[in-house]
Ligand SMILES: Nc1ncnc2c1ncn2[C@@H]1O[C@H](COP(=O)(O)OP(=O)(O)OP(=O)(O)O)[C@@H](O)[C@H]1O
């Protein structure tokens with residue numbers, strides 16, 4: 001069962017957005033997918049409440065209970081898990097990374113945000129898990145910015161996801177309704193980016 005951890009110490013980098021979009025895309029691919037929200041703010045869980053009875057299932061779990069939550073999800077037929085994590089929380093990130101097959105680290109391509117990648121770089125190196133920075137909220141035409149961001153991540157020893165997510169209204173408009181970008185605008189750029197990211201992810205998962 002693939003387990004994807006979404007971590008970054010920086011608030012507002014796109015962890016929850018990524019978690020609910022990938023969890024939903026996995027469900028559309030036929031998975032019994034589940035988003036486990038380990039953030040006390042419970043943003044992904046709120047999204048799940050707004051969404052109602054549609055997949056993915058969203059459950060909350062304190063980081064210390066994550067292993068047991070995964071076990072009980074598995075027993076209930078879940079076959080794809082995305083873990084959303086809180087910002088500014090080393091222990092929660094460490095626990096999610098420990099459970100994961102692959103770690104995704106969303107970040108805006110800005111100096112202060114990139115600087116906040118360092119503690120995560122240490123955590124994933126220590127855990128020896130495949131981890132990829134996902135550039136998120138990339139402004140249109142920001143090629144120099146993304147090039148610099150890619151270099152900064154590489155200098156920290158982090159791999160970088162080939163797919164970037166642009167700064168797109170469909171991401172926040174859809175999330176606010178318990179939906180995804182593809183559900184409100186199937187032919188939009190945000191939907192296409194998630195599609196590309198999904199393809200990239202399934203390849204990485206083998
Ligand atoms: N690519 C994007 N384009 C436009 N808006 C985005 C994008 N990604 C995220 N957002 C918006 O930015 C805000 C923060 O995103 P999100 O909640 O996913 O970040 P987070 O890392 O989970 O934050 P926190 O650390 O507080 O949990 C949300 O309003 C979300 O809709």
Ligand SMILES: [Mg+2]
Pocket residue numbers: 015016017039043044084085
């Ligand atoms: Mg969040």
